[in-house]
Amino acid sequence: MARSNTDIERSDGTPDAVARLERAAEAYDRAQERVEEVGADALRDCRDIYSELQTLLERYDGRATGGGDFEAFMEFQGRVGTLTDDLPEDLPERDTFEEVDDFLQQRRLTESDFEQAREMLSPVGDLVGRLDELDEARERYKKARTDAGRRREELSDRIDELERLQRLGDADLDAPVERLREPIECYNDAVTAAFDDFRNDTPARDALAVIERADAYPLVEFQSPPEELLTYVREHDAGREPIPKLLEYADYSASKLDHYVDDAAALRSAVATRRTYLRRLDAEPVRIDWPPPSADALPWLCREYRSVIARFADESVVAALREVRRLTEREDYERLRESAVARSELTESERERLASGAVEDELSAAREARAAIGDALDTYSSL
Incomplete structure (x- = not known):
């Protein structure tokens, strides 16, 4: 197996995977x-x-000694x-095995004879221990390769x-990101208002059917x-009521609820236990995040959003979408988006590290360490 003197210092001070x-x-x-x-x-x-x-020796020690079981003594020898x-x-x-055999073929054996036989066999134990040493070394080597591969993946992520x-x-950072933000905010406000009206005014069975059909759009x-x-x-008259009314019913006492629905127990079982789900239904799943998606992703998102919002919003909301x-047809879309992302995500500390060159230094060190691990993995092949 080839040798390497690669010596990579990792900046975090932890043991070096290559070494x-x-x-x-x-x-x-x-x-x-x-x-x-010797030969495996x-x-x-x-x-x-x-x-x-x-x-x-373990099995007959004490049985084939002194005045013990003569039959066991003969059987042992x-x-x-x-x-x-x-x-x-x-x-x-x-020769050691033969010497031990000769030693044990006595007319009488004592416990000290068994102990001496074990001592006579100790060189054999040391010799065959090389197989265990090889197995252990092989496992340590495999683990070192696995650890090195894992470290390379960590470095790639970093x-x-x-x-x-x-x-x-x-x-x-001074780019006019409002050119993207304003149309997106306009759409988000419009779709939020449309969904609120839809949730508050549409029969629950129809509203939930729209939500159910949205499963077709990942x-x-x-x-x-x-x-x-x-x-x-679907099966009870209360389903004709909008979601807020169902939630109101779910808070009624059993005796009061009997005056409003045909099966109070069914409503309490189906609706009262799902209050959290119904209360959390809002337009968030069809709003556009800020900063916005990439120019490749946004058209796909808009296509699927349109298929869903067309079922509860009017044409003005679809037009806003x-x-x-x-926006993705603009030549400056990605530049403006990158600016928006930078404004949103760069912390003051990160900006200082970028300005000082610390990020460039860390990136260079990480690339060097990853390359060194890759070279080592190529040099020291898997078993």
């Missing part, structure tokens, strides 16, 4: 070399025998002998933010009416 990846890669290389010195297959064979022998018979000539620590901040800093973010509420206004749509 950690380099260290993890070097540790993995060392662990892999230690395994290859040979080490795995050695580990299997070592594990079985350790299991036998037989199993140890079977395990160590015909060991491969090239098995690592083969770079996007800083580049956007730079664009806002380049905007003309850019119009009306919350769809609850199904139980729709069913109620068309004027908003025409």
Whole structure:
């Protein structure tokens, strides 16, 4: 695996993802070399025998010692002998296994003999531990790569933010944004008044039907009416009343409500539990935000808004929306919009950082760090 001496200092002072990846890669290389010195297959064979022998020592310690169970004693020695018979000539620590077998084939075993056998096996444990070291090094290496990839994504997000901040800093803060604001405010005022009249004067069943049909337009973010509420206004005479009247009914006592509706319990179940939804119904989902959307997005928004507002507003409101749509035909639309966004979103602190060059310095450092991480990820491939 190739080496790199890349050394990137991150401005926030946290551990450097590149350096950690380099260290993890070097540790993995060392662990892999230690395994290859012996051979992975040979080490795995050695580990299997070592594990079985350790299991036998654990299982028979206390049973095959002193004046214990003679049958267990014989069984233990037989199993140890079977395990160590015909060991491969090239098995690592083969002599150690045979020495342990010879040591355990005594006429009598004590607990200290079992402890000494374990000590005799300790070099084998150290040797087969190289496999565990390699597994651990591999996992640390994978994690370092994952962390580096995550850091690169964070840097990309930060770079996007800083580049956007730079664009806002380049905007003309003295541009005549009222050329955009006035038509938008005119439309927003008109559609708000039209929706208020619609909500206050239209039968609830008709008003909620318009809101329900708005689901067909993804850019119009009306919350769809609850199904139980729709069913109620469609099937009961109270559905002919406008929404404010239904809300008034919902505040009546049960005895008073009996004088106004045919099924007081149904109204309380369907309407009283949806007071918050009905009270919050307003024109906000069809108003144009300020600062306005981009020149690419605004026409799509206006197209969907028109399909909805035409169901409750008169032609003058639709005409006001068309004027908003025409704003994107202006050659200076994006320039004016950028100015509006800058005025709205740039804080005093951000303006100072832009003026001092701090944003440019941070952007340069972030790009350099991202490039370094990209190079490191290319250098240290995935496993």
